[in-house]
Amino acid sequence: MPELFSPLTLRSLEIPNRLWMSPMCMYSADDADQRGRPTDFHLSHYASHAFGGAGLVMVEATAVQERGRISPWDLGLWESSQIPGFQRLVAGIRxxxxxxxxxxxxAGRKASADWPGGTGAALSYEQGGWHTIGPSPVAFPGYPAPQEMTAQDISEFIEDFVNAAQRARQAGFDVVEIHAAHGYLLHSFLSPLSNRRSDDYGGDFTGRTRLLREVITAVRGVWPDHLPVMLRISTTDWVAEDPTRQEDSWTVEDSIELARDAYELGVDLIDASSGGLVPAKISPETDYQTSKAARIRSEAQGHVAGVGRISEATVAAELVSSGDVDAVFVARQLLRDISWPNQVAVALGASPRHIPQYGYAVGG
Structure with missing residues (x-):
């Protein structure tokens, strides 16, 4: 059995294989009242990928506050009326x-954007946009400057994150992932490029990571002890790697130190992505992110999942068998081919997830 298709146990949860569906925004929440509710599209989308062989299906970025949506069409768990729609998704995935x-x-300062089908530009108030918040009034290029979060804003944000986690469990999810990557709110607190605060939530590494550490502690406090909490981070802002830029930024070394803290606070796996905070040059190499994930696993000594440019069976298998990562999250390749995990299983000599209705095609 290739290790890619061996189970991975996190706490008491056994995940049947190590080829997982990455969270990918669909911007397709119910149009009727823009209250962040899943639709029949989401049920079909996520259930299909489960039948296609993914071991873990991670539902897309789901807002913990209404103003935390990337776009008006994001999913959300900021109120209890949203739970039933997610219960349907959970049932389909299972x-x-x-x-x-x-x-x-x-989404922080990158909220209120024109997705899907638009340019990704900030929405005006006439278009249904809203005021955004962030650690400091430092704008993402092309967007309005966010309102600097007050102590009350921070307290409410942590409480809302906890409430959303509790609703996620009520909906039946076995895994919750805290999104602290891609330039969104928690990432913007981590990086000195966007966090210019002089209080306890800014300044040095300890101050800039404080909010994320508090969120991890609060979520771990309400999430069942037998189930895992994951954390997605951007391992680098890609500024330190550019010799033409001299700004202080978030680096791989920062990510390794953060990972050590996160593991101690109860995070069970780091989902290692990169970038998104500011426009930057990103390496064209295939292992542009997975090499950084491997460093975190080696130097911080905890479970790590790699993600990014994984579209070949042998690459996915080698990442896990080499010990670089414990699992792989796959994104665009699963949009291209829903049944790719089952096809990878066949290519590697493992048993695909046997679905009688699709059995004629498996391995054919």
Whole structure:
């Protein structure tokens, strides 16, 4: 059995394989009242990927506050009326044989954007946009400057994150992932490029990571002890790697130190992505992110999942068998081919998830 298709146990949860569906925003929440509710599209989308063989299906960035949506069409768990729609998704994912997870998020200064089908530009108030918040009034290029969060804003944000995690569990999810990557709110607190605060939530590494550490502690405090909490981070802002830029930024070394703290606070796996905070040059290499994930696993000594440019069976298998990572999250390749995990299993000589209705095609 290739290690890619061996189970991975986190706490008491066994995930049937190590090839997982990455959270990917669909910007397709119910149009009727823009209250962040899943639709029949989401049920079909996520259940299909479970039947396609993914071991863990991670539902896209789901806002913990209404103003934390990337766009008006983001999913959300900021109120209890949203729970039933997610219960349907959980049931569909389970029926397909995968573990259901959900990524909880707040877009911060990158909220109120024109997705899907638009330019990604900030929405005006006439277009249905809203005021955004962030650690400091430092704008993402092309967006309005966010309002600097007050102590009350921070307290409410932590409380809302906890409430969303509790709703996620009520919906039946077995895994919750805290989104602290891609320039969204928690990432913007981590990086000195966007965090210019002089209080306890800014300044040095300890101050800039304080909010994330408090969120981890609070979520771990309400999430069942037998189930895992994951954390997605951007391992680098890609500024330190550019010799033409001299700004202080978030680095791989910072990520390794943060990972050590996160593991001690109860995070069970780091989902190692990169970038998104500011426009920057990103390496064209295939291992542009997975090499950084490998460093975190080696130097911080905890479970890590790699993600990014994974589209070949042998690459996915080698990342896990080499010990570089414990699992791989796959994104665009699963949009291209829903049944790719089952095809990878066949290519590697493992048993695909047997679905009688699709059995004629498996391995054919």
């Amino acid at each position: 029926q397909g044989g995968a573990v259901p997870g959900v990524q909880l998020a707040h």
